[in-house]
Amino acid sequence: LLHQRRNASQTVTGCRSCGGTSLQPFLDLGYTPLADRLIKPETCEVPELVFPLVVAFCPDCALVQILETVAPEILFADAYPYYSSFSPALLEHSRSNVEQRLAERELGPSSLVVELASNDGYLLKNYVERGVPVCGIDPADGPAAAARKAGVPTLCEFFTESFAREFVSEHGQADIVHANNVLAHVADTNGFVSGIRNLLKPDGTAVIEMPYLLRLIEHVEFDTIYHEHLCYFSLTALDNLFRRHGLFLNRVEELAIHGGSLRIFVEPFEATDTGVKQMLAHEKAIGLDQPAYFTEFSARVDALREKLVALVEQLKGQGHSIAAYGAAAKGATMLNYCGLDTRHLDFVVDRNVNKQGLLMPGAHLPILDPEELAKRRPDYVLMLAWNFADEILAQQQAYLAAGGRFIVPVPEPRIV
Ligand code: JHZ
Ligand code: ZN
Structure with missing residues (x-):
């Protein structure tokens, strides 16, 4: 079964966030095929590419991460089958997200809203309807084409530190940057965050969503671990990551979507509210920033499998x-x-x-x-x-x- 294309993947040697070299593996899901690489029955590509799926904790910055990085061109660019717009609940979640942003901040024809991993335009279309200029950025060509067709201007690109620089010199900085369920997908974690820093106006806000590590562990959502998801975030790990780039977690909301998610509000100035402070304190109190928290998880995953x-x-x-x-x-x-x-x-x-x-x-x-x-x-x-x-x-x-x-x-x- 084991069959790997050369250069298709690399194993990290240091932490994806802080570079620390004391990564502690706590879950091994074996060799698995790529979760979104659906097989065409006529060309049945067998044996399929399989890659190791090992999850580790970084004691230096509290980031949970997998050790293998599969080349993004293999993961996302070609025939990526995920289209956000097939879930009415997700569409409603996104519409209400935009309504809340519009209620909080004056946005008009001279504003700019950018979404990283804008997929088929499921979220930005709500701004377009309200006359707010938007630009979507997404490397998957099928969903990006669907977005354009729906009237959402979209650049079919990977968002990187250097892309952010070029984008800003051409289009200027953004009032709001949305990035939902994408931070965990990016191999250059620090470059991506630094790109967000460049992209934001001095009074701009990045509104970022990701599954919450605490719920993954609590509810044994081990199936949300696959090669597209390189990182699994606690608020503590996010705080360490963003601060390194002059960005501050000023507000946080917990959401039910995707088995329990965080929505963080990130700005280039520090104005941390009590909700953020309380959640950081809670994570410390339960030990989510310590390796011992994760030692039992593997046995709980096996128990679920057996049952x-x-x-x-x-x-x-x-x-x-x-x-x-x-x-x-x-x-x-x-x-x-x-x-x-x-x-x-x-x-x-x-x-x-x-x-x-x-x-x-x-x-x-x-x-x-x-x-x-x-x-x-x-x-x-x-x-x-x-x-x-x-x-x-x-x-x-x-x-x-x-x-x-x-x-x-x-x-x-x-x-x-
Ligand atoms: P869904 C996706 O993961 C993709 P997936 C990605 N890897 C990611 O990060 C997470 O989301 C956050 C279908 N469906 O969205 C649609 C119905 O058929 O939970 C989807 O194929 N009927 C980028 O793929 C699938 O189920 C329905 O009524 O694990 C759900 O997949 C509904 C609601 C969904 O995430
Ligand atoms: Zn680290």
Whole structure:
């Protein structure tokens, strides 16, 4: 199975944030294929590229990170299948984010809002509707083309320190910089943050979202670990990272999205509010900035795997059919780490038409339209996109009413 293209990945020697060389591994998910690299059935690229997935803690700056960096050209540029606009809950989350920014700050035709990893324009379109000039920056050509088509000016580029400099000399600095679920994806963590510093006006604000490490650990969301996600952030680690570049975490909000996220408000001047101070103090109090906090995690991940596999095998043994919902990147980690594949699950459904017709990495489940649940009526459906469980359960009332059942794997496998 092991098959690696030369120069496709590199192992870090020092911390991605502070450069410290005392990284302490605490979880090994083995060799796994790339979570968003869906397989075309006709050209079935087998064996697939697989890469080590080891997670470590840096005692010097508290950053949790994986050790392997897969080349971004392989991860994001070519046929990247993730389009934000397939989730109504995410669209609503983004619309309300923009409404709040507009309520807080006067933005008009001479303002500039930039989004890093603007995907298909799902967020910036809300500013466009309100007449505020925007520019999206995203390296994935499919989603960037979709954004332009939706009226959101978008540059198809990776955001780097040098790109930020060129951008500012051409377009000027930004009043607001949005960056949702992208900081963890970037190999040059410090260059990216320094780029944000350059991009911001002196009174500008960067509004940045990322999954919150505390919730990942608490809820055993180990499936959100895959090669696209290089870093897993606590507020402590973020504070250390941004301060190094003259940026300050002045405000923080906790959000439910993606299993529990942080939204940080970062500015080039220090005006830290009490919420930030309290959250930093809380992380210190529970030891999230210490290696001991992470020692049990690996055993909890294995316990989840054992419980899920036992449940699936029990249901199969009783003659039940099982499918899955959500060809999510996190689904790839869940299936591969648990060793679940076509022996256990018949297919996976996903609304994203760009994923339909392809196969899940590693497990090779075919990806079908969600309509197929009503047609094929599997007895059980493994909820791989558990972060959207409420939305999906509401949408699948007919399947549930007909006696169908979902298996939700996180934080603990259970049937709903
Ligand atoms: P979803 C993505 O991860 C991509 P993924 C990325 N790696 C990242 O950082 C995180 O988000 C934050 C589908 N779906 O978004 C859509 C339905 O079919 O949780 C998606 O394919 N019907 C950049 O891929 C998948 O499920 C629905 O009703 O793990 C969900 O994937 C809904 C709501 C979703 O994240
Ligand atoms: Zn460090």
